[in-house]
Amino acid sequence: MRLSIAAVGRLKSGPEQTLITNYARRLAATGRPYALGPLEVFELDERKVRDQASQSARLLERIRPGTKAVALDERGKALNSPDLARLLERTRDAGADEMVFLIGGADGHTRDVRDRADVLLSFGAMVWPHMLARVMLSEQLYRAVSILAGTPYHRE
Numbered sequence: 348m349r350l351s352i353a354a355v356g357r358l359k360s361g362p363e364q365t366l367i368t369n370y371a372r373r374l375a376a377t378g379r380p381y382a383l384g385p386l387e388v389f390e391l392d393e394r395k396v397r398d399q400a401s402q403s404a405r406l407l408e409r410i411r412p413g414t415k416a417v418a419l420d421e422r423g424k425a426l427n428s429p430d431l432a433r434l435l436e437r438t439r440d441a442g443a444d445e446m447v448f449l450i451g452g453a454d455g456h457t458r459d460v461r462d463r464a465d466v467l468l469s470f471g472a473m474v475w476p477h478m479l480a481r482v483m484l485s486e487q488l489y490r491a492v493s494i495l496a497g498t499p500y501h502r503e
Contacts, residue, residue: 348438349445350374350488351387353409355402355452356477358390363478370485378492382439386488388481393452403457406449413444416464418456419480423467428501432491434466448488450480 358364371386378384391405410416415438426434438446448468449460461467470483493500 351447353389354450355391366482367485370489374489383492399454403460415443415446417466418449418464420467423469425469428490432494
């Protein structure tokens, strides 16, 4: 099952981009035997699509048939890392081709995105800048795949 992040905003070269690339590489290596990965990142340039409704419409285009959509939203459910691993596992085992994680722009997601998402996921009550949300999500996806693979990365 492919994993992807569709996000409003473009990351420039720098430490955040380096971290995401590193976690994506590690996820691909760990997840390959478990049919999880690779991790792809799709960016929507907010300078070209400025209003929230247009951003949401473009994010919704990323949800193809056979795709499970997870919208990062402060109203969502906070999962611990093992719960996220189980969500990935259940989704893969149910036959999904892809799981896409949607990260909105400065104004978040429209009701259309929240209603279409199969899961609303929260990183807690705080609001995070999109660049840090992508890093945290990339790490958590790698951690979830590592949990499923039984590696010592995650400790309880």
